[in-house]
Amino acid sequence: MLPKTADIVIIGGGVIGCLVAYYLAKRKVQVLVLDRSRFGSNASGATVGVISPFWHVDPTIKAMWNLGVRSLELFPSLAAELTESGIDPEFRQSGVLKLAFTEHQAGELKRNLARQSPLDTSVVWLDPNDLLERDPAVNPQVLGGVLTPNEGYVRGQRLVDSLVQAATTFGATFFEDTEVLSLRRNGNRVTGVNTPVGSVSSEQVLIAAGPWSGIHTNWFGEESSTRIPIRPVKGERILLRKPGFLPKTPVRNFEAYVVPQLDGDILVGATREESRFDQIVTADGVSRMIDAAVLSYPSLAGAEFVSGRSGVRPATPDGMPVLGPVQTIQGLSIASGHDSVGIMLSPATAELLSQYLLDGNAGPLEPFRLSRF
Secondary structure, rough: OOOOOOEEEEEEEOHHHHHHHHHHHHHOOOOEEEOOOOOOOOHHOOOEEEEEEEHHHOOOHHHHHHHHHHHHHHHHHHHHHHHHHHHOOOEEEEOEEEEEOOOHHHHHHHHHHHHHOOOOOOOOEEEEHHHHHOOOOOOOOOEEEEEEEEOOOOHHHHHHHHHHHHHOOOOOOOOOOOOOOOOOOOOEEEEEEEOOOEEEOOOEEOOOOOOHHHHHHHHOOOOOOOOOEEEEEEEEEEEEEOOOOOOOOEEOOOOOEEEEEEOOOOOOOOOOOOOOOOOOOOOHHHHHHHHHHHHOOHHHHOEEEEEEEEEEEEEOOOOEEEEOOOOEEEOOOOOOOHHHHHHHHHHHHHHHHHHHHHHOHHHHHHHOOHOOO
16 A cells, blocks of 8 residues: 655656665665656666766766766675675676777777776777687677776666665665656645555655656646756667677677676667657667677677567756756755666765755755756
């Protein structure tokens, strides 16, 4: 039965919402998480799961870079905690390898390496001979690559599942298939949420609903001028299987990642389609990902297709997430807009959000404020 009250209601059961709930529950906060479908059923469960901030986060944008570095620091201990609670999220700090197959790509990798080297001295350039000695299955047409030993990968759905289980042990409550129909308000203050199975009173509500966070009428009504500039970006990924073959680490060319899974499958992804809310796996998407996988590993041309999955990412105009208070409604906050780096930045994001929800100090979230738009 849906509880009547909660200290904090979180709308959205992806990795951000579930991780905020986990951190809050550890601090003995009565937190309720509601999701319109299954936890992790959207982008969090359909992710490639690579934790590679040195490649995907621009070090010149300090606020984003800090999220990336801090998340990479947090992942090992977080994964150990979650595994101890009963579900291994399958985080492995295996390193991540990026490959170049054209001179232009090699130049881009070397420029990225030059930016990374002062920040992480373990990052190295590998020439073709080094790469083939390290992994003889790599396409011999490779021109070089960058290895980042401190990065890794996690299995998105298992991360969400492990967070739900661990947070529940600390007292958090989770309800799937429970859509929030509207916010309850008293003037300009949030007082809870309304769902098809009842209402919940709460002095704080966090919107962590991925791309659905940007549908303003869900939260503010038709008459409100408040907007959350988050748009949907669809991504597809696939699983392949080739007995006897498994990459040592996630491997990225300029089209897609090839990521080993602990059960022996090989995850490949992801595509990118702007302004698409559907979660349909398409023949074109599957074909493109197989081609990308074969570019890195020609032997995957004969791999078995296991399954496909898609999700919809939340993106913003400036590529940075929206984190912190919604200024027009007291007690209402948002955590969304990470695009393709949601899993990657989730630990530091949730650390900042949970602290803000506890102490009300939005200063550390200033670079990500909604009012910047």
